[in-house]
Amino acid sequence: MHSFLLANMKKLIIQLLETIGEYFIFLGKVFRKPEKWKIFFNKLIYEMDAMGVGSLLIIAIVSISMGSVITIQTALQVEGPWIPHWTVGFTVRTSVVMELCPTIISLLLVGNLGSRITSEIGSMRVTEQIDALEVMGINSASYLVLPKIIASLIVNPVLIIISIFFALFGGYITVMIVQMIPLYDFVDGLTSFFKMYDLYYALTKAFIFAFVISSVSSFYGYRIEGGALELGKANTQGIVVASFIILVLNLVITQIML
């Protein structure tokens, strides 16, 4: 029993190391000079449009809802005669800027953008479109994936900033409608003791998570072998692995930066 577990563990570790190795070899293939800059920029603009505009609605809905709920929760938890009302606004802003928006929205984007990337590249692999690129002498990894990674690095931080605005707007609307605390105090809390470092911290997370989402999803789509069944499996694996890496990196970045 003991040796069986040990053998399985060894096999898993070898598989993990192999996958990590494959991932870095894949990145080495992706980060090459594009064949034609004009085509690269056209693809970059297309990807930025698809990623940004395509995700705006869901981000707005989730952020407003998140902002509303966190405002109600905070107002209920910090209620007391010795605690000033502006604390609610301050706590909501800090939570939203530093943790909720960068992490939760990035996890949302894993499901939204990540699965789109895995499906798109995976179906190109299954239908031999990637082989067709390779036969033409085109670096398929760079041609397909580099614009997606760069677009994600540009668009995701912008989406996170937009989500912060929507979340704070959600909190503002909630306070205005429910009137748990005076609106003036809430706004005072939102605007008090603001440090630019908080925003740098949030954007650092957004930037790193954007790279994880786009590169991991592309990797799982690119390495598919087989047919439609494998495409589904790769999609799930890509989402699980990217989410896990984001959660671990969130811990690491928080420890390093705070």
Added chain:
Amino acid sequence: MVEVKDVFKYFGDKKVLNDISTKFYKGKVNLVIGRSGSGKTVLMKCLIGLLTPEEGAIYYSGRNFNLLSDNEKKQLRTEMGMVFQGSALFDSMTIQENVMFPLDMLTEQSFDEKIERVNFCLQRVDLADTNHLYPAELSGGMKKRAAIARAIACQPKYLFCDEPNSGLDPKTSIVIDQLIIEITHDFNMTTVVNTHDLNSVITIGENINFIYQGDLAWSGTKDEVLTSTNNLLNDFIYAQPLTQKIREKL
């Protein structure tokens, strides 16, 4: 000419190609035939460099593909055109964009020159006026013809077709076969076609290579294939009741 010399290919412990040596001639339609799983597609993937053989070499007009530098390989690939089994047209592009794609990526031609070449290729495969359609709007035969148009866009010296008739009705298959033999002769290309379509074998097979379980079991021409005494080849050729009846009449 493409020359295959002593090629071995393994997947794990399984030997998929066993000491294959053959020649594919310029200006001729060279067929690779055999049952499904015999190693035809693996051989073609080795030819076009998507797989690397464990042993042996593939020579393109005397150039050993596996010994070329990355840049030399890239240059050689611009001399190749490939028609995949499932056409492999880019879904997100129109037919015009698909055919223009290799010209965009691999040449410095002006837009007018590219359009002229695209229209020539589409007319050559009898697909004029489909420029602005998407692959999803075409029938299986039209997709194959569009794939051929894309493959010949850069005027390749070597054309590879993997099962170009798979999934097509007999009449459309004849159209595709005719197209392949015509463009091979017109452009004096070295064409290699993987097929198990018997009609293709007896109509366009100017040089036929029969692969059986990874071995090159027989080579010859379309005139020799029906009268061969090779039992493995005969089992393959005369597997269907229709061909058995033809054999009885021969």
